[in-house]
Amino acid sequence: MSNQELIDLLNQDLANEFAAIIQYTTYAAKVTGPFRPELSQFLLAEVADEQGHAKFLADKILVLGGEPTTQAASVAPANTNKAMLEAVLEAENRAIIGYTQRAEQAATLGHKALSLDLEDMIRDETRHSEEVSKILDGWNL
Ligand SMILES: [Fe+2]
Ligand SMILES: [Fe+2]
Numbered sequence: 711m712s713n714q715e716l717i718d719l720l721n722q723d724l725a726n727e728f729a730a731i732i733q734y735t736t737y738a739a740k741v742t743g744p745f746r747p748e749l750s751q752f753l754l755a756e757v758a759d760e761q762g763h764a765k766f767l768a769d770k771i772l773v774l775g776g777e778p779t780t781q782a783a784s785v786a787p788a789n790t791n792k793a794m795l796e797a798v799l800e801a802e803n804r805a806i807i808g809y810t811q812r813a814e815q816a817a818t819l820g821h822k823a824l825s826l827d828l829e830d831m832i833r834d835e836t837r838h839s840e841e842v843s844k845i846l847d848g849w850n851l
Contacts, residue, residue, distance in 0.1 A: 711815050717776035719815065720767055723808055727764040728782035730801060731757055736785070737794040749791060752841075753798070759834050766831075770824055795846055802839035806832055 738753035768778035786797040813828035 711818060713774060713819060714776075716812075716815055716819055716821075717771055717774050719808075719812060720771050720774070721776065721779045722783070723805075723812060724764055724767040724771065725779050725781055725783040726801070726805060726808070727760050727767060728779075729785050730760040730805070731764065732782055733785045733798065733801060734760065737788070737798065740789075741791050741794065743791060745791075752845075753794075756838055759838070763831055763834070766827065770827075774821075792846070792849060795842055799839060799842045799846065802835050802842060805835040806839060809835065 734753045734756045738750045741749040741753065771778045786800070788794040788797045809828050809832045813825045813832065816822075816828060817825035
């Protein structure tokens, strides 16, 4: 793994963070039903974390000599509350896997602080994943 390969992967992560911001924002608008106020607020509350992740990644890509992408990855289409939460859960779990790999790759290249910061992001995404998971666990109760 070269520095350039790490920059490219961090840019994919950045595109995914932009997608997460779009996903949470549009889903917050789309949720319906008696629990719309709670679901909408829950989804919107995640945006600040994802925006923080995006800013962090853009900063680090620049430090490594790269150019941060301005393109978001695609957002999964979903049209029911449950489908939206399932899409969010899948995206969060993908982020956990991605940052786990990225933390190891950064450490291998000697970027110890970056690796630790990426581990913090694993913690954030894990918290997001667990909260969504708990909502889905009780969906049919
Ligand atoms: Fe994130
Ligand atoms: Fe997240």
